[in-house]
Amino acid sequence: MNPTFRGGIHIAGHKETGKSPIEVMPAPGVVRISLAQHSGPPMKATVAPGDKVCLGQVIGMSDWKFACPLHSSVSGKVSAIEKYYDPEKAALVEAVVVENDGLDTLDESILKAQEQKKDPQDMTTDEIISAIKEAGVVGLGGAAFPAHAKIANSLVKAKTLLINCAECEPYITADHRAMLEYPEKLLGGVDIIIRAMGIERTYIAVEDNKADAAAMLAGLLKDRGDIEVRLLKTKYPQGDKGMIINALCKTEPPRSARLADLGFIIFNASTCVAIYRACVEGMPLIERVVTVTGDCIKTPKNVLARIGTPVSELIEFCGGFVKTPEKIINGGPMMGTALWDLKYGLKKGMSALLALSGGKCDDLPSCCINCGRCVRHCPMRLMPNYLARMAGARDYDGCYDYNVNDCLECGTCSYVCPGRVDIVQYIRQAKNALYAAGKR
16 A cells, blocks of 8 residues: 555545646736735835846845745736735735746846856856756745755755656646656756755655556656656645655654755746756746636636736636636635635646536534544544634634644645534634744
8 A cells, every 4th residue: 555644534536627738828818917926025126116127037035034035937028016915825915927028138247147048057056056946946846945945954954856746736736747747847847856955765655546647757767767657646745845754754853853854855847947947048037837616617628827917817718607606716715715806817836727526505603512533534633623622612722732833734624524614713712813823
């Protein structure tokens, strides 16, 4: 039996788009590029309304110590710097609105980088880190932490590289298609990370519902003894870093520990492709693969689209709605965030766009029935029922004592709760209050 972790749940995958090849979407007439593209504080615009911009030109930057630049995904004219509500940040942030001139005129910095690019085997660690930073590469699995900072902060300590190809959330198949269609670029990105960090051992972790992708990667690596493709049991949330380490190495890393201190570093599959493009092709992160699906979408697809593409145009590219959606979700149904503005632009961390109809629901209030299902299935071995109860009573110190900060917010507890208690919402409430009080 393929390895896995304790707890978790088996969820209907709805992975029909796993058989849908990636389609390249034409650049839209207008892009809305959020300045909140990576973890940490939002960036500040480096352009103003009326400015002309080129494809790949830096349009946003931050003085945050881990920040990386943001680039325009089209060439054209900046028509506005507008504010919008970002449900991920739970705050108003700014977006750069660019009217596309349809020319895709490359910025001089990109042309210069392409002229001066080296073979990755001839690049130093500092050159690799710089190339990744200047390309604005962040984690494409959802966390969106700048990739250059992860490498720089893990040098010397991390000797085992884990490539997260689990993609355990229902509906999402962007990484699956990237493994099948960009395997050389993915493995090229892996080799660049290995060279930059002096990695000794690499595991590519793939859930066993993507055996075709695992077989393809294994075939390309048949002569490599330092990289191993490992099939993991399909279970949610197998894609969490702690769950992958638990499954592969039979160890349970403390949530408070930095993975580098334990000898590990983890990258998402699509992030490896972006690292390859940055170092080999000299291209910044201006586009990504996103799964557009759900029972309200006429033709669900995996789409390669420009950063800033409005949600409305992604949906239109997939045939539009066949029925009115109850919810439109940025990401997967378990950990994604609800969207209500179809002008919302595609962000670097958006791996999926779901349009789902609502199920029938009675008007009975939610109520814990003390069945213990949430405890049995919690992958972090917490007491979600107690945490929800204490958070509801605003006993945040009690939540802290019961290790609420260790929660992944994976949604497993809420999913299995027959009393329909919004456990994760209570937990987020407690964590936000503790964060504000300086108790992380």
